[in-house]
Amino acid sequence: MEYDLTLFEKGLEELGITLSQDQKKQFITYYEYLVEKNKVMNLTAITEYEEVILKHFLDSLSIVKVSNFDQNKLAGKSVIDIGTGAGFPGIPLKIAFPELKITLLDSLNKRVNFLNEVIEMLGLKNVTAVHGRAEDYAKQKEHREKYDFCVSRAVANLSTLSEYCIPFVKEGGSFISYKSGKIDEELTQAENAVKILGGKVQDVVKFPLMDTDMDRSFVVIKKVKPTAKRYPRKAGLPSKEPLA
Numbered sequence: 001m002e003y004d005l006t007l008f009e010k011g012l013e014e015l016g017i018t019l020s021q022d023q024k025k026q027f028i029t030y031y032e033y034l035v036e037k038n039k040v041m042n043l044t045a046i047t048e049y050e051e052v053i054l055k056h057f058l059d060s061l062s063i064v065k066v067s068n069f070d071q072n073k074l075a076g077k078s079v080i081d082i083g084t085g086a087g088f089p090g091i092p093l094k095i096a097f098p099e100l101k102i103t104l105l106d107s108l109n110k111r112v113n114f115l116n117e118v119i120e121m122l123g124l125k126n127v128t129a130v131h132g133r134a135e136d137y138a139k140q141k142e143h144r145e146k147y148d149f150c151v152s153r154a155v156a157n158l159s160t161l162s163e164y165c166i167p168f169v170k171e172g173g174s175f176i177s178y179k180s181g182k183i184d185e186e187l188t189q190a191e192n193a194v195k196i197l198g199g200k201v202q203d204v205v206k207f208p209l210m211d212t213d214m215d216r217s218f219v220v221i222k223k224v225k226p227t228a229k230r231y232p233r234k235a236g237l238p239s240k241e242p243l244a
């Protein structure tokens with residue numbers, strides 16, 4: 001099937017991202033497989049082609065607006081995507097920036113199985129999909145404070161998310177949270193949690209998604225000191241009783 005790439009190409013140009021024909025084909029293959037599998041399992045509420053391009057693909061890639069996620073300096077950098085679901089933002093980042101080493105984590109095994117099929121189908125290298133909860137993985141030596149970037153979209157409020165994500169980040173690295181809608185109150189509520197966990201809010205990048213009226217933002221949290229061993233607390237607690 002022929003797909004109109006006008007919107008995608010316009011968005012990529014706005015973001016300053018250049019993709020080869022093969023990379024664009026990988027995005028289309030991913031789109032087709034997402035829609036096909038979505039008929040038999042719950043992966044996404046968004047399935048219309050242009051909506052997926054805008055709200056999943058371009059939204060995921062808009063992280064290049066964050067100055068320390070410099071697309072020219074990503075070689076060898078490691079990223080963990082917490083609560084990746086059907087692969088957002090991790091799979092679009094891997095397709096567009098194949099030099100990244102990416103770990104995709106989700107607590108729903110059927111989504112992880114889907115991701116492994118996508119990885120194989122697209123022939124992606126240096127990307128691993130793992131099944132588990134952030135609170136448990138962040139305790140493991142091979143994951144704790146091992147990543148240059150931790151990213152997460154649509155998983156939890158910023159305080160809970162900080163407890164999931166900051167423990168994965170190396171000192172000097174960043175946790176970059178994808179947010180939509182108004183963010184100021186959530187940011188104020190998370191301020192102390194960020195500090196307790198060894199982070200510091202470095203930047204908040206606000207923008208509309210392409211030429212829509214949909215508010216998007218990135219909260220950029222720099223890891224400034226190691227996270228105390230007791231965090232994250234046991235699975236379930238960060239969402240039940242967010243750090244205040």
Ligand SMILES: C[S@@+](CC[C@H](N)C(=O)[O-])C[C@H]1O[C@@H](n2cnc3c(N)ncnc32)[C@H](O)[C@@H]1O
Pocket residue numbers: 082083084085086087088089105106107108111132133134135152153154155164
């Ligand atoms: C609303 S979906 C968002 C998926 C994707 N990030 C996106 O933006 O489309 C939230 C995902 O986070 C996962 N999740 C929630 N809590 C988690 C945790 N503590 N550890 C790992 N995954 C978690 C869920 O299984 C679900 O797939």
